[in-house]
Amino acid sequence: MLGWIACGPVSDRCVYAGVVEHSVYVHLDARGRGVGRTLLDALIASTEAAGIWTIQSGIFPENTASLALHATCGFRTVGTRRRVGRHHGAWRDVVLIERRSPTIT
Numbered sequence: 001m002l003g004w005i006a007c008g009p010v011s012d013r014c015v016y017a018g019v020v021e022h023s024v025y026v027h028l029d030a031r032g033r034g035v036g037r038t039l040l041d042a043l044i045a046s047t048e049a050a051g052i053w054t055i056q057s058g059i060f061p062e063n064t065a066s067l068a069l070h071a072t073c074g075f076r077t078v079g080t081r082r083r084v085g086r087h088h089g090a091w092r093d094v095v096l097i098e099r100r101s102p103t104i105t
């Protein structure tokens, strides 16, 4: 397996029925060869086909590769959430990003 991408609902409230949060991961040996882009393009196409209007995710600020990948695919930065994550025992800031589908109006 070269990598994976997955998403799930952010809320069970009707108003957010078309909003999902995703994660993407590419094997260390397979990075920089377009796998992440291919996975993200496939997620965007499949979620739009299913009527999902917003995809969101949280990324650590130092993860420039992921921030660049998502910017390339039309994600924007909403802001930085302070000390919202706990990673290996340490509080972490997380950059909240989102992509609003231009085709679902």
Ligand SMILES: CC(C)(COP(=O)(O)OP(=O)(O)OC[C@H]1O[C@@H](n2cnc3c(N)ncnc32)[C@H](O)[C@@H]1OP(=O)(O)O)[C@@H](O)C(=O)NCCC(=O)NCCS
Pocket: 022, 023, 024, 025, 026, 027, 030, 031, 032, 033, 034, 035, 036, 037, 038, 057, 058, 059, 063, 064, 065, 066, 068, 069, 070, 072
């Ligand atoms: C982030 C990640 C998914 C990128 O996957 P990838 O297969 O290496 O990315 P791609 O080869 O498809 O690159 C697509 C674009 O992303 C950006 N990018 C990828 N790696 C980059 C790097 N090291 N530095 C800067 N930009 C980078 C570039 O814009 C690139 O486009 P380009 O090749 O035309 O310049 C991968 O590095 C990864 O799995 N990281 C660990 C897990 C993670 O951080 N997941 C995201 C949090 S949800």
